Amino acid sequence: MPSPPIQIFLTTIASQPALRQRQEYLLRILQVKKIPFTSYDLASDETAKRLWKRKAPTDKQQLPGILVGGQFPGTFTDFEQSVEFDELDQFLRLKEAWDPEIDHIVEPPVQPIGVPGAALPLQMTPDHIRQLAVKRNPSPSPNQIPVNKRTGDFDISEEISGYGLQGVRVTEDELIALVKELGLDGDDAGDLVKGLSAESDKPEAVKDSEKEKASGSKTEVKKDENVDAKKSEDSEDAAEAKK
Numbered sequence: 001m002p003s004p005p006i007q008i009f010l011t012t013i014a015s016q017p018a019l020r021q022r023q024e025y026l027l028r029i030l031q032v033k034k035i036p037f038t039s040y041d042l043a044s045d046e047t048a049k050r051l052w053k054r055k056a057p058t059d060k061q062q063l064p065g066i067l068v069g070g071q072f073p074g075t076f077t078d079f080e081q082s083v084e085f086d087e088l089d090q091f092l093r094l095k096e097a098w099d100p101e102i103d104h105i106v107e108p109p110v111q112p113i114g115v116p117g118a119a120l121p122l123q124m125t126p127d128h129i130r131q132l133a134v135k136r137n138p139s140p141s142p143n144q145i146p147v148n149k150r151t152g153d154f155d156i157s158e159e160i161s162g163y164g165l166q167g168v169r170v171t172e173d174e175l176i177a178l179v180k181e182l183g184l185d186g187d188d189a190g191d192l193v194k195g196l197s198a199e200s201d202k203p204e205a206v207k208d209s210e211k212e213k214a215s216g217s218k219t220e221v222k223k224d225e226n227v228d229a230k231k232s233e234d235s236e237d238a239a240e241a242k243k
Helices: 016-034 046-055 076-084 129-137 173-180 186-202 202-241
Strands: 006-010 038-041 067-068 151-154 170-171
Touching: 016 076, 016 186, 046 067, 067 076, 151 186, 170 173
Parallel strands: 006 038
Antiparallel strands: 006 067, 151 170
16 A cells, blocks of 8 residues: 655745745655655645645644645654654655545645646646647657648638638548537538538639639629610710700
């Protein structure tokens, strides 16, 4: 069984050099001896602050603070002395057995803490970014298809402009997943995906032809408008001549 959990209470607002040195010393000892612990920043974590105030004696609440198995083992000075006299195992109860189901303690939710050495860089990263970092391949897979050799994909910015999607290439399956994330499903999603992918699958010559037809139609409309305007002017001139 593991030993009782160790909770370390720190603060990122350490204006006094002595306080910073005590925090650095405590963290360095735990890390060098590879002793697991959980750290809390009382400057931003109100739940952890209330826990520390409740567990530590009123006259011994100076930081950095330590709780072992939810109990107050002593002050930072006591911690220093245990290191000096090689009694850290007794101070931190490292040789005691701990059953989480029986020896339950209050553990506030762990939050990112800005004290150097209190957490690894990945632990300080927000969850939604950490998931992307973990999933990202450190190097290209030999089985991964290069972007320039993928088939069945298209540049989505050609169909959906104005959203900064230039150069983003997707397949129909990826587009379906994107549409579902936008809250569309069923027939509406299918129609949208088919419309976009079908439009993108057209050859460039066909797209250019359609553009020319559209442009030609606009030109014909303008010509018809000019002819009608000319006829109207001629009729007005004839009427004036009769008068």
